[in-house]
Amino acid sequence: MTTSNASPFVDEDALFRPADFMAHADTDEREYANYSYIRETVNRFLSNKGALVSLVVISLIVLVAIIAPLVSPYSYSDVNSSITNLPPRIPGLEQLGICDGTQNGVDLYAEAGIPNEYHFFGTDGLGRDVWTRVWEGTRISLVIALIAVVVGVLIGIVYGLVSGYFGGKVDIVMQRFTEVLSSIPQLVITTLLIVVLQPGLANIVIVLFITGWIDMSRIVRAQVLKCKTQEFTLAARTLGVSSRDIIFKEILPNTMPQVVVTFMFSIPNAIFLEAFLAFIGLGIPAPTASLGTMINDGYNAAMIYPYQVLAPVMVLAILMLGFNLFGDGLRDALDPERS
Amino acid sequence: MGAAGVVEQGGPLLSVRNLRQYFKIPGGNVVKAVDDVSFDIMPGETFGLVGESGSGKSTTGRAVIRLDDITSGSIVFDGDDISGKLSKEVAQRLRTNMSMVFQDPMASLNPYRKVIDTIATGLDAHRPHMDRREREELVYQMMDRVGLSRSQANRYPSQFSGGQRQRVGLARALIMNPKLVIADEAISALDVSIQAQVVNLMRDIQQETGAAYLFIAHDLSMVRYISDHIAVMHLGHIVESGRTDEIFSHPVHPYTRSLISAIPRFNPQVERDRHPLVYDAKAQGIRYDEGSYHIVSGTHSVLATDQQLEAWVD
Incomplete structure (x- = not known):
């Protein structure tokens, strides 16, 4: 890397100077430790500050929701007319x-x-302890949302993978089915089902699941359609990889960012839908509390006793923010190209 | 080149006869992407397939490796008829003995799989119960051979340059020791200095393993450099085929002539006087479906009618 004396350029004129190559030679040789995919994902996740905070917040809320009703001297259903509001x-x-x-x-x-x-957090109009009820309600809301969303996501992923990968007539039949299902307004389905099935924890989960999996299946199908004509999938086919392995090893990981984000957005959505059902009187029957029923109870007296609605709303808001940040961080962590 | 491979005399490794690949498009029309194409590839040789975009050369490659179901014709690979529905044993032999290198080094590697797993794709598919050490060792050997360092095994494709990715793609194609590698525009997406590296690497590997290549490209000078035989495709037909020296010293078909005339020359005096020939099949009244294959000399054949051939040979 020496410049010849005949060169019309003196050193000061040179825009580019040869770097010390040997100093960089080892950069390319840098060893990447052979961690498993899961461990790498965890490492990437932990290096994301926002995601870490959201993880702590969600864990705290879940922990308090489990412990608080247990250690509280009051029960969520004790009515005492002498200590109302x-x-x-x-x-x-x-x-x-x-x-x-x-x-x-x-x-x-x-x-x-x-x-x-x-x-x-004070007491409500029937003299029940709001603190206990908020955490009891958080518990119920989380359980409802998690079960409904997890089941919905699993079904949605499988449905989308099959529909997208096999295509053709399979795809046509499967897509028409989801279109029929999603063309009926969600409100009509949920109301009818709740009326038929009677309000209750299990039935609300079923209703949330029935209306929840379609979005996920569509997102997964779109990703599958994108990936299945890409060259890495073709390469796997030319090497004789089985359909099962192509679906699960080549295509499924590529759908993960979208799946995770949709999953995390679905949880607050499910909590909301549950709250809405409570609002029109189809929620979980009293005295069981959920965040939705509590907000609706508190809403009636919001101007006079704002704390009754403020407490569940705050928990719901923090929970939703937490899930969204968590989803964001998880998506980035799952994607090796972002790090 | 190809001296190492061509010594094996005998039947062709791949024999394609009257291959047709039509695609139905909405509106009832049919695109004849490949129309009545026949060629042979001998063991260990490099067969160059050239032509402009849309001439059907990639479709031919995809049909040969059975990514698409062909419309009609026969493909015999290593003694197995692979044109119809594949039996389990034939599919197994086809998938291990024929592999493909793709054009786009970005899209041909799964961004979510480490390089070591991508290269081992073939091993995982055909020898699923392989010892983990043995698998690792085979991958490392293959990485050495294509010029990647072992320390790069646990990286993701996004951490590589284009040339390195293409080496990964090549390693993936070679891991099962195939007898035929289809290189579908494998170097077109790389810059020229990297093209040379990859092409030389492919030649070295061919000399070591005796694999045959079906080299699909639009760059005539690169094809000339690497191929033993060349077939020139246009609009789904092979218009001229023969040994590389036959094609370049005596191009007969006007399309071949126009392609060769378009190659830039290194000598500035020659380059100044170079006038690319214009080829327009319609204007010159050439219809491929009227012509038949005429042997010009040896393996050199041209698609033409009798009158056209007479006019062109002069």
Whole structure:
């Protein structure tokens, strides 16, 4: 890398200088450790700050939802007409003058005759402890959403893979079926089904699942259609890879980013749909709480007792933000091209 | 080249007769992508298939390796008829003994699979219960052979350059020690210096393993460099075929002549006087379905009518 003396350019004129090649020679030889795909995904996920925070937040909410109703001295269904609509009272914070159980300067806890009790989020119109009910409701909402979405996603993935990969008549029949199903308004299906099946935990899961898997199957099918004509799939075919292996090893990983994001968006959607069913009176029957039924109960008195609606809304909002960030981080972690 | 392979005399490795590949398109029309194509590939030789875009050369390659079901014709590979429905044993032999290198180094590797797994695709498909060490060792040997370093085995395709990716594609095609490798525009997407590297690599590997190549390309000078035999395709027909020196020293068909006349020359004086010939089948009244194959000399044959041949040979 020496310049000849005859060159009309002096060193200072040279725009490009030869780099020290040997210093970079090892860059290309850098060893990439032989980690499994799952471990690499976890590593990539953990290096994403937003995703990590969302993971902690979701875990905290899940943990509290499990523990809080267990350790709370109140049950979610205890009705006590003498302590209705109490404001929040939290030990520690009450010294600071907030959440001290007073409303308009009156200590309602003393008035109700329970000066030593603490309802962290206050009580509702029937005297039930909102704190216990919020976490009980979070539990129920999460269980409903998770079961419905997980089952829906699994069915949707398989349906989309089969429909997209085999194509032709199989695809035509399968797509017409989903079109018929999705052409009936979701509201009509859910209402009819709930009316026929009676409101209840299992039946709400079934309803959410029936309307939830179609989106996923469409997204997966679109990805499959894209991947199956790409050269890496053709290469696998020329090497005699079986259809099963092509679907699961070549095509399925390529659908994962979309699947994960859709999955994570589906959870808050399912919680919302459940809340909506509660709103039109087809939700989980009382006294069982879900975030949806609590928001609808609190909504009636939102102007006078805002904490009754604020508590479940906050939990729902944080949960949804958490799931979206989590989905984003997971999508990036699953995709080796993004890192 | 090909001295290592052509010594084996005997029947052809691949024999294609009257291959037709039609595609129905909406509106009831039929595209005759490949129309009555016949050629032979001997073991260990390199057969160049050239032609412009849309001439059907890639379709021919895809038909030969049975990515598409052919409309009619016969394909005999290594003694097996592979033109109809494949039995399990024939499919097994076809898939291990014939492989393909693709054009686009970006799209031909799965972005979600590590290079080591991509190269081992054939091993996983045909020897699924292979020892993990043995599989790794075979992949490493193949990476050495195509000029990739072992330390790169655990990378993803996005961490490679175009030339390196094409080497990965080549390694994947060669892992089962195939007798025939179809290179479908395998170097067209690379820049010229990398093209030379990859082509020389393919030649070296051919000398080591004795594999035959069906080399599909539109770059005549590259095809001339690597091929023993050349077939020139136009509009789904092979218009002229023969040994490389026959084609280049005595091109007969006007289409071949126009292709050769379009190659830039290195000598500036020659280049200044070079006038590419214009070829327009319709204007010159050439209809491929009227012609038949005439032997000009040895293996050199041309698609023409008797009158056309007389006019062209002069």
